[in-house]
Amino acid sequence: MFRTRCRALIIFITLAKTTPLYVARSCTVITVLSLGRRAFAHYGYRRS
Incomplete structure (x- = not known):
């Protein structure tokens, strides 16, 4: 039981460390x- 709790704690710590990076990365990508x-639509309208 102690081993599974320790493993869960390690998984939780790794998730807590990687989640903000993933969220920031997805936000920047979006x-x-x-x-x-927006720029493509603007230049497309200007070209045509």
Whole structure:
């Protein structure tokens, strides 16, 4: 029982360490995609 609790604690710590990085990465990807889409639409309208 102690071993499983220790393993769960280790998994929880690793998740707590990696989750903020994953969230920040996904947020940056979403912002870059939205900005790129907006710029692409703007330049597309300007070209046509």
